[in-house]
Amino acid sequence: MVIEKVLMAVGAPLIAFAIGLSFIMLKRKVVPRIQRRYGPPVIQPIYDVLKLLLKEENISHGIIFSLGPIIAVAGSILAVFFIPMGGWNMLSGSADLIALLYIMAIGSLGMALGAGDSANPNASIGISRALTLMFGYDLPLVIIVISVALYYNTTSLPDIIAAQAHGNWTAWALPLAAIVGFIVVYGALGEHPFDIITAPHEVATGPMVEYGGKHLGLLMINHAFHIYLEIALFVDLFLGGGSNLLEFYVKMFVVFFIMIFFDSVFPRFRIDDAVRFYWKWPAIIALVNLVIVLVR
Amino acid sequence: MEKMTEEQVRTIANMLRKRSLWMIHYCTGCGAMELPPTMTSRYDMERFGMSPYVTPRQCDILLVTGYLNVKTLRRLITVYEQMLDPKYVIGFGSCTLNGGVYWDSYAVIKRLDRYIPVDVYIAGCMPRPEAVMSAFKHLMELIDSGKANGYKLYKKNLAYYKENQRKVLG
Numbered sequence: 269m270v271i272e273k274v275l276m277a278v279g280a281p282l283i284a285f286a287i288g289l290s291f292i293m294l295k296r297k298v299v300p301r302i303q304r305r306y307g308p309p310v311i312q313p314i315y316d317v318l319k320l321l322l323k324e325e326n327i328s329h330g331i332i333f334s335l336g337p338i339i340a341v342a343g344s345i346l347a348v349f350f351i352p353m354g355g356w357n358m359l360s361g362s363a364d365l366i367a368l369l370y371i372m373a374i375g376s377l378g379m380a381l382g383a384g385d386s387a388n389p390n391a392s393i394g395i396s397r398a399l400t401l402m403f404g405y406d407l408p409l410v411i412i413v414i415s416v417a418l419y420y421n422t423t424s425l426p427d428i429i430a431a432q433a434h435g436n437w438t439a440w441a442l443p444l445a446a447i448v449g450f451i452v453v454y455g456a457l458g459e460h461p462f463d464i465i466t467a468p469h470e471v472a473t474g475p476m477v478e479y480g481g482k483h484l485g486l487l488m489i490n491h492a493f494h495i496y497l498e499i500a501l502f503v504d505l506f507l508g509g510g511s512n513l514l515e516f517y518v519k520m521f522v523v524f525f526i527m528i529f530f531d532s533v534f535p536r537f538r539i540d541d542a543v544r545f546y547w548k549w550p551a552i553i554a555l556v557n558l559v560i561v562l563v564r
Numbered sequence: 565m566e567k568m569t570e571e572q573v574r575t576i577a578n579m580l581r582k583r584s585l586w587m588i589h590y591c592t593g594c595g596a597m598e599l600p601p602t603m604t605s606r607y608d609m610e611r612f613g614m615s616p617y618v619t620p621r622q623c624d625i626l627l628v629t630g631y632l633n634v635k636t637l638r639r640l641i642t643v644y645e646q647m648l649d650p651k652y653v654i655g656f657g658s659c660t661l662n663g664g665v666y667w668d669s670y671a672v673i674k675r676l677d678r679y680i681p682v683d684v685y686i687a688g689c690m691p692r693p694e695a696v697m698s699a700f701k702h703l704m705e706l707i708d709s710g711k712a713n714g715y716k717l718y719k720k721n722l723a724y725y726k727e728n729q730r731k732v733l734g
Contacts, residue, residue, distance in 0.1 A: 305608040312613050315584040322577045325649040327621065472618045480621030480648045 276358055277349075281493075284348045284500075287517060288492030289313060291499075291524045295531075302532045313488070320485035329386045329478060336382015337479070337486035343374025344493035350425075351500045352509055354516030357426045364423035365413055372497055375490060376402065382483075383475035394474020397539050398465045401455065404543035408550035409452045412445045415558040416505055425504055432508035439506045444557040446506040448550045450523075453502045455546065457495060459531040464539050499523050574710070581624065581650065582704040588623035589616045590643055593630020595656045595690060602693045612700060620646035625703070628682075631659035633671045634732055637679060641729060644680050644718075651715045652707070654699060655685045664689055678728045681714035 292313045300307030309315075328334045349359040350368045380398060383391040416438060417423045420431050432438060439446040455462040466474045476487060503509060503519045510516030537545065591599075602609050603616065617623050620643045632640060644653070655676050658664035663674035676682055683706060686699045706712040718725060 300608070300610065304605045306611050307608075308610050308613050308615075309583075312584070315580055315613060316586075319577075319580040319584040322573075322580060323648050323650070327648060468618045473622070476622070477619050478621055480619075484622055 276356060280353055280356065280358055281345045281348050283353065283513070284345075284496045285489065285492055287520065288494070288496035291495050291520075292492055294521075294524065295528050298525075298528050299532055302529070313492075317485050317488050320480075320488065321482050323481035326481035326483065327478075328483075333382050333385040333478075334483065336378050336380075336385065337483050337490065339378030339381065340375045340490045341378075341486055341493065343371070343378050344490055344497060346374065347371045347497050348493065351497065352425055352429055352504055353500065354510040354513040365417060365425055365428075366423060368425070368501070369409070369413065372501070373402070375494060375497075379475050379487065379490070383478070386478035388478050390471045390473075390477040391475050393471045394465055394477070397471070397474065400539055401462065401464060401542055404546035405452045405455045405550075407547060408448050408554040411551065411554035411558055412448050412452070413505075415442065415445055415554070415561045418558075419561050419564075429504055429509035435508070437506065437508045442557060442561065444553050444560070448554045448557070449502055449506055451550050452546075453498045453523075454527055454530065455542070456498050457527070459527055461534040461537045462542055463536060464542055467536060495524070496520075578707055578710060582707040584613045585625050585652075585700070585704070586617045586623045587614055587625045587627060588620055588643065588647070589618055590620075590626065590640075591629050592632055592636050592640065593657070593659060595627075595629030595659075598690050598693055598696060599627075599629065602696050607693045607697060609697065609700065612704070614700060620644075621648060623647055624651060626651065626653045627656055628653065628660050628676055629656045631664065631666050631672050632676065634673065637673055637729075638733055641680065649715050650712075652683045652703060652712050653680055653714055654703065655682045656696075657691060658687060658689045661685055661687060673732060679725060679732075681717045681725075683712045683714045 293310055296312055297307050297310060347368070350371055352358075376398060380395045383395055416428065419438070419442060420428050422428060422431075428438075458465055464470075466476065471477070476484060479487060499520045500516075502523060503516065507519045507523070510519060599616075601607055609615075614625075624647075626640075626644055626647065628640065644651070653676075655661065659666060659672070660676040660682070663669070663672060666672040667674065673679065684699050684703045686695055688695055691699075703712060
């Protein structure tokens with residue numbers, strides 16, 4: 269029993285990282301094929317991260333600047349334990365969905381904290397954009413989380429997954445909520461047209477502008493965790509989680525694969541347009557969904 | 565034994581560095597015109613793990629694309645000094661070799677390696693994307709054999725480079 273718990277504590281972050289990394293590899297291979305290019309070798313992201321970690325020189329602008337990426341990775345690993353991973357309910361029994369939404373924000377806040385210490389104007393603009401975008405997509409996200417919780421009459425993720433057993437997914441019961449959830453997760457991942465935060469042509473990768481060497485390597489590791497967290501939350505809430513890891517991975521794979529195709533065809537929103545979009549259509553659909561759940 | 569492991573770490577690091585070269589998108593002259601075909605579907609330099617990034621802190625290669633006038637040289641040196649070790653420089657086109665068509669201009673510098681160390685030169689005006697790709701492959705071979713150490717030369721001969729920079733920049 270103890271051995272199993274230790275195995276979970278060590279294995280879960282590693283598996284989460286491997287899943288996130290496999291999605292980054294997939295994206296770096298599929299996007300070039302859509303653009304009629306050959307694309308890099310499959311394990312190119314591993315080369316990139318290891319090269320960054322092996323840089324000879326690392327510049328720091330202060331203690332918080334160096335701590336920021338570490339806080340981000342630590343916050344992401346903490347959040348991994350609160351999301352049920354294909355039959356493994358690690359700490360998710362002891363905390364509910366609303367606590368999870370706060371824990372998932374730690375990763376972004378760690379990055380914002382570190383980038384703010386670099387005193388680069390591009391980084392400041394990037395952080396303000398990140399927080400404004402979060403402000404935009406949190407409104408529909410909170411409404412759909414409330415409506416899902418009301419529908420199942422619980423805020424515990426393992427209970428919500430148990431209620432969706434045998435194919436009774438939330439996506440079939442509440443299709444409007446699933447659509448809004450997809451749009452919210454898509455924006456939270458920063459794919460086109462919501463890549464306003466790191467827009468290389470406008471703010472020079474935003475918060476990451478002063479990061480290089482091992483700090484940037486840590487931020488890339490955090491990106492893999494971030495992809496895992498957002499899609500795992502979507503799969504657990506709307507697609508019934510998974511009874512084993514393989515089923516869970518296949519569902520996540522399908523969701524991310526669809527996202528890559530959206531990502532390849534869109535240009536970029538301005539930040540005010542993005543917030544206006546989120547507070548208009550996803551918010552209206554989420555409210556309609558909430559009314560449907562209430563009068564049901 | 566300890567020396568041996570250090571050597572092995574350097575070999576592995578060089579192997580990773582040559583497979584993941586990030587290029588800073590800083591265009592100085594007309595040579596930048598040859599980079600879009602090199603990056604996009606026709607020649608696709610991402611096959612070798614090379615991709616354009618935007619800030620000096622993140623990048624490994626500095627491409628000096630074409631002529632450099634004195635005003636641009638000041639910015640170029642700032643960019644070069646902001647990059648993190650190990651860093652490599654590619655001189656692109658005849659202008660960085662001997663001034664090219666600007667050989668008698670009062671506002672353009674003639675030889676780039678008097679101001680910053682250059683690892684690989686590409687001759688021609690303009691070099692075709694094939695020449696650019698071949699220079700990238702050559703740089704990869706140099707990194708693999710541990711010969712691309714311009715950044716070490718810059719630290720070692722800093723007085724020489726600073727003296728030359730002071731002469732033109734004032």
